[in-house]
Structure formats: C-alpha cells, structure tokens
Amino acid sequence: MTQKGLRFYLRIYGKILAQDLKSKMSYRADFIISTIGMICTNIAGFISFWILFSRFPSINGWGYYEILFLYGFSLVSLTPVQCFFDNNWSLRQYVYSGDFIKYCFRPINLFFYFQSEVFDVKGLGQLAFGLGTLIYAWVKLGLGFSVLMILKMIVFLLTASLIMIALQNAAAATCFWIQNSFYVLDLVMRFKDYAKYPITIFNSVFRFIFTFVIPIAFIAYYPSLVILRPDAVPVLSWISPVIGLVFFWLSYRFWMFGALKYSGTGS
Amino acid sequence: MNLKKYLTLTRAGIIEALQFRLSFLILVAGNLLYLIVTYFLWKAIYASVETDTVNGMTFTDTLIYLVLATALYGFLEMYLVWEIGRNIQSGKIVLDLLKPMPYRRYLFWSYSGSFVTQFFFTFLPTFIVVSVVTHGAIPLGINLIWFAVSVVLAVVINFSIDYIIGTVCLYTESIWGINIIKQVVVLLLSGATIPLAFFPDNLRTVVHFLPFQSIYNAPLSLLLHANPDWQTVCSTLGLQLFWAAALTLISAAFWNRSLRQITVNGG
Helix, strand or coil, X not given: CCCCCHHHXXXXXXXXXXXXXXXXXXXXXXXXXXXXXXXXXXXXXHHHHHHHHHHCCCECCECHHHHHHXXXXXXXXXXXXXXXXXXXXXXXXXXHHCCCHHHHCCCCCHHHHHHHXXXXXCHHHHHHHHHHHHHHHHHHHCCCCCHHHHHHHHHHHHHHHHHHHHHHHHHHHHHHCCCCCHHHHHHHHHHHHHCCCCHHHCCHHHHHHHHHHCCHHHCCHHHHHHHHCCCCCCXXXXXXXXXXXXXXXXXXXXHHHHHHHCCCCCC | CCHHHHHHHHHHHHHHHHHCHHHHHHHHHHHHHHHHHHHHHHHHHHHCCCCCCECCECHHHHHHHHHHHHHHHXXXXXXXXXXXXXXXXXXXXXXXXXXXXXXXXXXXHHHHHHXXXXXXXXXXXXXXXXXXXXXXXXXXXXHHHHHHHHHHHHHHHHHHHHHHHHHHHHHHCCCHHHHHHHHHHHHHHCCXXXXXXHCCHHHHHHHHCCHHHHCCHHHHHHHHCCCCCHHHHHHHHHHHHHHHHHHHHHHHHHHHHHHCCCCCCXX
C-alpha cells in the first residue's frame, strides 16, 4: 500500500460522500422516518431515566443530571460510529456474496475505501439530541465554562468515540471467519446501551471486564469524570485517549488481517 | 381447519432454528451479559432507597420481572416487520401471496417453530435459573396457568402490532426507521425496560389504556402474584382478550385494504 497524504484521502472521501448522499436523497421518506426513529430511541432513553428518577433519588450516588450528562456524552461519542462506520453492517453480505473483492482492487487503503462508501445521515439526529442533553445537564449542574474545558471535552469525546468504532470493526470483521456476523454485531451494539451507566455500580470483576476486556467504560464514564468530577480524576480517565487509539489500531489490524486473507467466492 | 399443513411449517421452523447453533450461543452470551448489567444496575438503584419495597416491588420482584421480560422478548421478537418489508422490496411477497393459505396465517405458522425452540432453549432455562437463584421467589401455583394463557394472548397481540407495522412498509419503503420506532414504543410502554409499577401515576393511567402493557406487563404481573384475586385475573385477561381480538381484526382489515396498493418491482 503506497503512502498517500491526508489531503488526498479527504478529497476522495468528499467525492464518495457526495455520491452516497445523492443516492440517499432518492429515498427521502426513508431518510426522514429513519431520523425520526433514531431520535425516538434517544428520547426513550431519556424518558427511562426520567421515570427512574421520579421514584429513586440516585443511582450509586449519581444524581439525575449527572446521569443525563453521562447519557448525553455517550450519545455524542457514539455518533461517529453511526455516521462513518455504518458500512460495517453490510460487510457480511459483501463477503458472503463475493462483492467484497471489488474493494481489494483499488489503489487506496482498503479499510478506508470500504468505510467511506456509506455515510449514515441519521446519526446526525443522535448528535443533535446528545449535544442538547449534554448542554442541558451541563447547565443544570452548574459546571462552569472555560475554553480549556471545551478543548478537553472535544479531545475526550473524539477519543471516546474510537472505542465503539473499534468494537464494531472487530465484530464486523468476524464475518471473514464465521458466516453470519450479524449476531456478533448485534451483541456489540447492545454494549453501547450499557455505556451510559457509571461503572461503579458493578463489582470488581465486572468493573475489570468493562474497563479492559470490553472497554465500554471508556465510552462515557471515564472521560466524563474529567469534566464532571474534576477534583478526583482517576488515572484511567487521563489515559482514556490512549486506550481509544490503541483499541482502534488493534481493531484496524484485525479487520485488515481478515480482509487480506479473504479469497473471494470464485465468482 | 387442516392442522397438518400448519404443523409442517412449525417443524420447518424448528429445524431452521437449530441450524444456527453458533448464533444461538452468541445470543445466550448476550442475554447473560444483559442480565448481569440489569442485576447490578437495579441493585445500585435499590441501594439508594431505605425501604425494601418500592411501589409494591422488591428488588427480587424487579429482577424476576426484568429478566423474564428479556426472556419473553426473545420469544416475542419475530423480526416480522423486517420479513414483510424485505419481501415487499425484493418482490418475494408475490410468491407468498400465491401460497394456498392466507399470508397472515402463513407468516404466523412459519414463526411458530421459533416459538417452540425459543421456549425450550431460552425461556425455560432462564425461568429455572431465576427460580433457583432467587430461592423460589417465583410462586409456583395457579398463577403459572394464568401466565401461560396470558403469554399466548401476548403473542397474538404482538404479532398483530407487528403485522400492522409491516403493512405500513407497503407505503413507506422504509424498514429500519419504522421498525425502530415500533420497537422503542413497545418496549417502553409495555414495561419491558422499566416495570410499569415505577411509572408516574398519570403516565401509568395513560399506558393502561394502550395495548402495549398487555404484551409484557400483563403476563409478568400475573406470574409474580401467588394468589391473585379473581377480579385481577379476569380484568387482566379480559383486557388482553379484547386487544387480541381488536388488533387481529384491525391488522387483517388494514392488510387487505393495503394489498390493493401493492406495487412490486420485478421479483
């Protein structure tokens, strides 16, 4: 694979994105209904917490607005995986039918080309709702406001988003070995629902699992502590950007390992 | 009614379901993880109140309720909207309509096989495990019979709702969006995510008049009460019976009306 500059890839991404959006616009009803569906899912999550907190004062010492902050954080950090990596869901069909071979013959990065083909617009609805929830909780908690905090937020949100991307890449790539990776993907998708709870509710065994094995605690819990509880930030929060990058890199290698051993279906 | 031809479909469904053993294992793993998260989450929630009982539900009650709701979900989720939607898009529906039995019945009986496998491989093991883990907190008496009757009615109600939503796909060409909206509404308003007992009073009154609570809340409430009075049993089952009949009629009428609309591209 020859090295090509970032600008080259950005230009290509723009072109492919434009094509994808054009084809999406021909199914306008589907686009609108899907966006409404996405927002419905997010609202349901919001309502669940509202119902819970109408009966219970806190979860493990976490108040209503703190939990909403976590929820908003998780929604925003889960947006990139929804928007940019949605083609992972189709990977198993391409591999199964043999169409995957077309990606192998392009003079650009295989992983990049495959993922760039689909941009999922409905993720933007989630982004808007997540940002709204985050700002609402932020204001209600009176967290204050400074440029440094915003910078921290951006860095931590971006790196947190890599965790779910990594998990999904790895789950999708299992289809290079097993036929139907839908159940693996579906299982991993369920993890993102658990990201919105503080990790402290679990006992030490599951705290370890959700931190190092299935690192969902890095999607919202650890990075939010930097903003939410700035007086007692654990080391794991500070290294969460590194964890994000490491897991993303590992999943990329795994995905490419599967893709490069792919031998087509012979048709 | 010649039952034999329907039971053939049931048998085919069982054989089909048994083919996918790996996906089944992953499904079990996913459910197990969900149970663990639910357990710790509600333990933390109950730890925040001084009393053992909140709105008539103890921690054990809530756990049994939610765990069995998940087991029921595996039972009730038939991906019917996807099936109908895909068949419409691919044109396969034309072949199904030509089959020597009504489409509705054909769909129901093709899924009946997965009811059998889900019952023996998911619901029964979960039920036994929960029963043992909670030291027999599930009363084993006449309530089991009411529960069984109630589940059958829940299956009919859920099937009809899915069928109505699937019919909507004839008009919208959107499957993902329609299905996710349905799923969110059903899971939240049926009490599958949070037991209805915890809903704020006015919301609970509204939800009581909707058909969704008959799917999860009705059977699970009947199960959790050792000796329910006749009035409760009759009103719960009566309401379910009403919704089962009403939704069956509505879904059948809506389908028959919409069928005239159908446009199939090729096939």
